[in-house]
Amino acid sequence: MKQEMIHPVDEKPSLVKMLIYGFQHVLAMYAGAVAVPLVLASAIHLDKEQLIYLINADLFTCGIATLIQTLGLGPKIGSKLPIVQGCTFGAVTTMIMIGGAHGLRGIYGSAMVAGLVTFVISTYFSKMLRFFPPVVTGSVITIMGISLLPVAVMWAGGGNPAAPEYCNPSLIFLAAIVLAIVLFFYRCFTGFWSNIAVLLGLISGTFIAIPLGVTDFSSVGQSAFFGVTTPFAFGWPIFDPASIFAMTIVMLVTMAETTGDVMAVGEIVDKPINEKLLAKALRADGFSTILGGIFNAFPYTAFAQNIGLISLTGVRSRFVVAMAGCLLMILGLFPKMAAVVASIPNSVLGGAGIAMFGMVAASGIKTLSKVDFDDSYNMMVVAISIGVALIPVAMPTFYNKFPEWSQLILNSGITVGSVMAVVLNAILNGAEKNTTEIAQKEYL
Template sequence: MQQEKNVHPVDEILPLGKLCAYGMQHVMAMYAGCVAVPLIIANALGLSKDQLIYLINADLFTVGIATLIQSFGFLNMGSKLPVVQGVSFAAVTPMILIGKNFGIQGIFGSVIVAGLIAYLISPYFGRLIRFFPRVVTGTIITIIGISLLPVAVRWAGGGVPGTPGFGSVQNIGLALTVLVLVTIFYRYLKGFWSNISVLLGLIVGTVIAVALGITDFSRVASAAWFGVATPFAFGMPIFDLPSILSLTLVMLVIMTETTGDIIAVGEIVGKPVKQQDLVRGLRADGFSTLLGGIMNTFPYSAFAQNVGLVSLTGVRSRFVIVSAGVILMLLGLFPKAAAVVAAIPTPVLGGAGIAMFGMVAASGIRSLAQVNFEGNGNAMIVAISLGVGLIPLAVPTFYQHFPSWAQLILHSGITVGSLLAVLLNFCFNEIGKKTVVAEQGQTENH
């Protein structure tokens, strides 16, 4: 009994029913983002509908494995925190360029090598953790939350700005209804039911969408009952050095974002991340990306979208994410089940997303509230990091005349903001620190 009391909430194993419900909530919250990259790549390369379906199933199955590795741990990999893995959007543009020159086999070859390199350099990258004090992590968490909000807003409007029906009263009304429902469920329900307020909002919102006639279940009927992803299904990978270098640069960006996400989750769940935890988490990114190339999918990283759900519900058990990983694998094996989840309208996701991503920003603000801003440069660290980090959010074309390799980094506000926060903290709080301590020591000795 004493041992159970000493178990950290992150390592608590909840009853099976709760694990499944909480896990499904995470899956439904991240599903749209999870399948978006295969959709974009398939459309850009002109792949057939069957090939697109195969890519989505392979992605779901492999992302389930990647999530299990990250949350449960495997060999020397995995942060063992409630962190969901997903396909990174940072790699989309370079992958499209690679695909147009070398086909999808060129993408997979570059992904394999870039993942291997990321795995090998993880121990060196993990040493950066000492440069992430609370003023840095609080700033990063805030930037993550604010940067994700436009995703929820686009979902609430109906998907992509400019498409027919985007921003209609019906779409926005449905999104607001879901947001209100999530708020009511969270406020007035108790315990378990309050913790699944997002899931309940998604379910009720989908039922309302069915009644309004805006839910499309046609894919369910046409989807296969069972399908297994096999390695190198599109042919043997092609290894091109410039393509490999471009995706390796992407992996450095992804590792920077993952570092921020893992530290953010550790902050939210009350389990500070140590250097070895971070190294294991980054190794999981690298290995999962390598595995993704083999299994016909793309680079993986910690999914920031789900950080908001952890913050909103307060459910800290990593075994909830383990259950989400298992559900994702099953969805990858049973396309009909995946098609049912895919039928959730984007406005419904948008209403829930506003609450989830807003909670990430709120967690960052709460963390910054504990930072000392008197007699130091911490206010300037937060101000500049937020200001520059949000430039791509305010004006997406701001860096359009920069070289493509620079745009790769600058277009990610989370990456730029994180790098600036670390650099400014080093300038304001690290440089001269040892000198001051040494001078104080000499004064005391005299």
């Protein structure tokens, strides 16, 4: 009897390989995950003890959200794709506004309701999938990669533009060395060693950084050994109608970004994405955001930077990403372990980030190679959507004189570019052509 082939997404590597590959995912998203509580705490003037608690709560809930997305929770929640869940940076501005008026309890109350709304409307939102043919998907993936590259560049310069040593040649040189190490292992080795090229680059770069004086392990000694996140640690949530409305708008934008992320992962791992699967992924976002409000964390979405890691390593197993979720939960329980990861210099992360985020853009270009550009409409869809998406990337202050509520959307190149690609394709190519093209594509 012929044995049924297992899709790479459902393969289970050995425990050792899952631990190592999973740790790569943790390193790839850690800086982005802790950035939200760091920025929020500074803006609403939380003390250091509260900040540490927020970071631990965020990591712990990131882990739970990732397990829900990769392994599923019942038959209708979770895409069972290799997607790492993290708190969305797009909600920071809104959370600062809500936190200034109602504190953390206002943030958590609005997040819980917005998460519930996301969960309920996921089935209807997923029907937008027919508006994502290859010309749209390829544009969105390319935009994602290009939009993330400035983050890697900022890391390479030291991470903090206000610091006097920012973009010091020694920091940039360190990032270049890490990038060279990643390329060396990726090119000169095969199989397992090639797959962990990013991890080897990060570890090597951290050791190289020690004599340069840019690695600080002091936070490890100062951190507590064990800490448990408890529900509603800051008090019962406040359900303010205006705050709920603002957070719901954020989640609608996040759903559009998640749609692009899921399409990108589906393309990279060669897994068919249909309305039902997309709805499961969006429900996981909503459910995890509700959990975020309960466990003192934030709204959750798919982390784009880990998509680049999947593309770079070729490791497509969702169980590897599930292992990353377990490791995130452990980091959330043991502050000292989280402090060790936090000690990796930004310049080291930047060197690896250039490779990872560049691979996201390259994946988008690969998808666009399937598009028929003899049709001038497709050319215009790609040109305008990428051009508009790069406005806030090229000039971050471009929309500063617009109303604050609109800046939340306009300053996200990924969101604006995605919407532009969908709208232009619908106008120029038409919904009927979209449906036909999608039916012809094997990965849909």
